[in-house]
Amino acid sequence: MSTLHAGYFTDGLDADPELAAAIRGEEARQRDGIELIASENIVSRLVLEAQGSVLTNKTVEGLPHARYYGGAEFADVIEALAVERATRLFGCRFANVQPHSGSNANGGVFLGLLRLGDAILSMNTAAGGHISHGHPATLTGRDYRILTYGVDRESERIDLDEVRAVALDHEAKLIVAGGSAYPRAIDFAGLRAIADEVGALLMVDMAHFAGLVATGLYPHPFPHAHVVTSTTYKSLRGARGGLVLWNDEALSDRINYGIFPGVQGSVMMHAVAGKAACFGEALRPEFRLYNEAVLANARAMAATLAAAGVRIVAGGTDCGLMLVDLTDLGVTGDIAAKALEAAGLAVNKNLIPFDPRPPEAPSGLRLSSNAGTARGFGVGEFETVAGWIARIVKAPSDSAGIASIRGEVEALCARFPIYS
Template sequence: MSLQDYFSRGLSADPELERAITGEMRRQQDGIELIASENLVSRLVLEAQGSVLTNKTVEGLPYKRYYGGAEFADAVEALAVERATRLFGCRFANVQPHSGSNANAGTFLGLLKLGDTILSMDTAAGGHISHGHPATLTGRDYRIVRYGVSRQNERIDYDEVRALAFEHRPRMIVAGGSAYPRAIDFKVLRDIADAVDAYLLVDMAHFAGLVATGLHPHPFPHAHVVTTTTYKSLRGARGGLVLWNDEALSRRINGGIFPGVQGSVMLHIVAGKAASLGEALRPDFTTYNAAVVANARQLAEGLAAGGLRLVSGGTDIGLMLADLSPLGIRGDLAAHTLEAAGLAVNKNQIPFDPHPPEAPSGLRLSANAGTARGFGEAEFATIAQFIVDLLRAPEDTQLQSRIQSEVAALSARFPIYR
């Protein structure tokens, strides 16, 4: 291969890889994405992530690097930091985490001692595995005490949180989860944290876009530190952020990220974060998030009308958790049936689920990606009916084929990346 070829050949030079990527493009174009941890980024974000920043290695913070040649790398990361702090109204941000899990792990490492007690939501109640699941490093490195939700309304039982906090005296209380569809009372949790001299960390990964646009209670000033992913409701590059206001925490948080849990910065991803954070500062991002909430409620209402039970009775954010028990189907079969018709969802346990994660009682769904491509309430009402029809007859392959055609036709009315 000549040098000219090396710097000019594109994806067509690798047919196997090209087929897989082209197939994924078509899947996204022709299907409907309802997975809560996914969204659709802009062409701007795609181009920023695919830039020559891929070639550059830096370590440390902007303007304090261990590597030379960082003038433009520093400008990119500083821009991402400035946009993150402006968007969320805070003083400090670390935009380097490769993921939300790294944002959490790095913050834990920076602020806590190994073996300290963390009080966080049980994954079985909707919490996230990075908050101390036994299979993760955070679950192994710290003493984890778990709170859940009430059996009566499937919402956080703040009295239980308070009782557990006074019993176990955690060094940190974690709020936020992976499958909790309701707004959280951050003030109550901060009061509990103050009473036991604990940090309050809010992981707002699934509602960060709503926070940024004033459509959800803001974690600040109640939280000591806030973490989030930059995709999901922020509609951006895959990665994480850490946000805080107290300068005294800066060295510890930054050190927890690097060199604590990860190495050099993925600058091309930071560029994608900067691009999406810039988009989030535009007025149309508020319009988008308002539509997400309206569409999620429409989807939830349609599912409930079709016989599914909505965990906690509905949703305050872009995601919802549906109990399939009334239809007599489990989550693994439900997800497979829907995917065969072009509807991507994920199986999920519900609170107090009698069934295992591999074949749980629920599905987790989101309006984020569908709203990003332009779907409105009418389209989500149609999607809800697709789901109900399919789950009532999961073995009907003719029905799957017909709905797959209707899904493709609906998607074609709202094209992406053409």
């Protein structure tokens, strides 16, 4: 008697109606709405199929050709391909493509390169840093001595004098650059000079601008950084997961062991296959055209918002994301985000530098051009989107106006279909 239930190898999503309804609801939300959240993008059909492949069934531990489990012939080929493509894409010698997330990539680097209790100097979350760089609520914040730097109050850009002073005063062992809501280019050479002066390592988390780095449209972390981390699903338009890059072979064992067995176990091979796919796409000439459009679109959106009287933090953007300051409009980020979502515009509330308000009801919004550009929007479309945003944040309780914009959003999305 067979132990398999009927349809085990043949039934698809319709075999689970509740799950199917939720997944199709999400597909409709993405199809009919505009994604402006900087932590999201829209992957290709190739990446979807690679991630949804039979690699889901395979468990491996260790590095390619040095696994703890057997049956890894093709897993080795796929992971080695992802590593080779990543190093070629970013012009470095070594890569670890196994991290399940950007936070895991960061945690693995910290564990591999530092001792517990060492001082890490990273950007304050209120100034645009990421929680995985030492927020008190995380393991990193518990296990290391966290120092922070911010931005200049007038320019809202990184204050290198502050970075140097804190690093010297507290003997930082690692300086972290990059974050989740910093819209301007970062002076990696200046940070490396400070790191060298204090005897620290420099780590760059390029999760929000990796695609621009890969295409030469943003300052390159190498050769200044000792190690670079990233996610693979934001500006790289790839599988959800993380990535670590470096050039010094002396760091290899420490970084690799920091990832496994340091912070995670088995490799998610289906995700690694998705990473290999997106790295391959990023090596094509079309990927530079995409990133050129990301920059042009972000700048057009920022300029249109500013012209409508909505203040842009730091006066603009050098990447695909920007911060909007709602203070003068008398509305908080949580209220504005809900109103925008009702219109089919997905954004996230966000702290702004020196924000007097709490994270739950901050003074700002974070916006991105990544996903809209992936579905084909150009400058004209983003100027239109910015106009809708300005109207809504100025009148977030105008339900009739929001409903009208919702119809316009759906009409625009219908012109740029996804997964048709």
